[in-house]
Amino acid sequence: MERIRFGLVGCGGMGTRHLYGLQQLAQTPFCNVELAAVCDIRPQHAELAAAEAERLLGRRPTVYPDLEAMRRGEPDLAAVDVVTDPSTHHTVVCQALDQGLHVVVEKPMAITVRACRQMLETAGRRGLLLSVAENFRRDPSARLVHHLVEQGAIGVPYMGLFHSVSPGNTIFITPWRHRKERGGALLDMAVHFTHMIRYQLGQIAEVYSDARLVEPVRYKATETKSPYTFYRTQFGEMETQVRATAEDTSLAVFRMESGAVVSWMVGLGGHGSCHRELIMGDRGCIEGFGTRGGRISLKRVGQDELSQEVLLARTPGFALDPLTAHLFPTGVTATDPAVDLKLIAIELHELAAAISAEGMVEVDAEWGLKDVAALYAVFESSKVGRPVKMDEVESGQVFKYQAEIDAALGL
Ligand SMILES: NC(=O)c1ccc[n+]([C@@H]2O[C@H](COP(=O)([O-])OP(=O)(O)OC[C@H]3O[C@@H](n4cnc5c(N)ncnc54)[C@H](O)[C@@H]3O)[C@@H](O)[C@H]2O)c1
The missing domain is CATH 3.30.360.10 (Dihydrodipicolinate Reductase; domain 2)
Structure with a gap:
């Protein structure tokens, strides 16, 4: 079976769990991925993840300080798994897409609707897969x-x-x-x-x-x-x-x-x-x-x-x-203690299968944007003191609550 080479970006709590998810996938006859590299802006997180990966998967991925260095060092990467904190998703994901990489990003797709839209447009323009890891x-x-x-x-x-x-x-x-x-x-x-x-x-x-x-x-x-x-x-x-x-x-x-x-x-x-x-x-x-x-x-x-x-x-x-x-x-x-990890295995497998078959992913950027918009509709309605239509929030017409976040992040 073809193995899609990918890199892990963000080696915090959930990034670590993704390594355990990979181990679950590696133990099945369906394994279609290979973890080539990991990176984190905090070097100690990336080093710990590489050590965990070596123990869990039998091979130490190469450690890089950031996505740019990872891309330079791994020209044959096909995809990245982005597990950084949400305020960074739009920056990291758009950078990966611009480098020609398919992406699976942890939920929430991004920090605001505007950030989601940037990602959706970049994936569309590049013709690359953008999958949102929604495990439930x-x-x-x-x-x-x-x-x-x-x-x-x-x-x-x-x-x-x-x-x-x-x-x-x-x-x-x-x-x-x-x-x-x-x-x-x-x-x-x-x-x-x-x-x-x-x-x-x-x-x-x-x-x-x-x-x-x-x-x-x-x-x-x-x-x-x-x-x-x-x-x-x-x-x-x-x-x-x-x-x-x-x-x-x-x-x-x-x-x-x-x-x-x-x-x-x-x-x-x-x-x-x-x-x-x-x-x-x-x-x-x-x-x-x-x-x-x-x-x-x-x-x-x-x-x-x-x-x-x-x-x-x-x-x-x-x-x-x-x-x-x-x-x-x-x-x-x-009653399955490994359920969290097995669902991660399914998400990673799905992206790799879609890359191999030039197919689609189930939870794409449109899904991710609408999920984030629905959550922000709760905050926007509370802020403006009236019911809000989803169209208004998804299109960015109503964004009074998110405006402060967009401004803080330069979106
Ligand atoms: N699906 C789930 O059940 C589930 C559970 C927990 C977390 N999550 C999601 O996973 C994501 C990460 O959450 P977490 O709890 O692991 O956060 P965390 O703070 O533990 O880890 C984030 C990591 O990303 C690194 N990072 C930040 N910016 C970076 C960049 N530009 N390049 C490389 N690395 C960078 C940080 O240094 C840190 O190590 C969030 O989106 C969160 O919502 C999902």
Whole structure:
């Protein structure tokens, strides 16, 4: 099988997990990639990643200080995997595309809609693939929900609920996740949710919302239980407190183009907590939009709830792609400790397969832009105090909230 040579750009927490994802792919008969090089503007991160890669993959990638040096040193690279923090995605990705490289970039596609548009236009102009690594969608639970909704298993969806609120005032993974101009915690986490709402229920037409900063100061947690050397080292070096500028709590109504409405409550702060996802149709409802390592179930009035296992057994037309089926033979990921890594394996495999076959990627720049726009619609609506149409946000017509970020980054 042809192996696509690629480089990893950004060797932080998620960059490290991508190496473990590669190991998962390397252990299957589907491996179609070869990690040639890694780079990070922090040399110690790149060195640690190269050492991890050597241990996990049996070959040490060459270490470079940045993408430019990597490109010079590796003329036969076909692609890069960009896992830098979101405020840098547009710069790094456009540079890679201009160097003739295909790209997979971690979610969120970019820090603002304007930044996403730059990337989308550059990929289009260069005729290169730009894939957004949206892992939730690739979980078998999400694939099953999509199939059930499409097949009319719950009739016509008319309402949904996406509530994910966790209390507290600790630093969420990294200090940058509390800075508006670096990509706040809601953008970082909830872009998965706007994606899943769109994946399962189609396009969003309009958003009305309220967004708030409930915890203006964030404190370092007392400990980390991460199994990864990178995260433990990062935690040891972390400042004890951070002044937050990015909103951490949001409540919204999404009006879908189909006419369905979705209630949204997403936050990472304060004192309450609630977690529930529901898709209601006129013939039944599904608990869960599908998520990494999650479970879903289906319920109809007067009937027993059908578990994911039962649904899999009773849905003969449903099939996972060969790699996903190989990695998750039962079709249930809820108890699989490596689910996060296996989904990364699927993302990297998909880009390489698309390069080899001159095909398409599933979550392209258009998807990525719309996911980011939907999340910013929550902030924009709150800022202007009225419902905003997705067209207004996607086109950049409404950008009052993002203007400050665009200005700070020179966009
Ligand atoms: N899909 C998921 O489940 C998931 C989970 C965590 C993070 N992420 C995403 O992964 C990305 C990275 O997050 P993280 O937690 O690893 O952040 P991080 O801060 O731990 O790591 C970012 C790394 O990028 C490096 N970097 C910054 N600018 C660079 C440049 N121009 N060239 C090379 N390296 C550069 C930094 O030095 C750092 O090592 C973000 O977009 C985040 O949202 C996704």
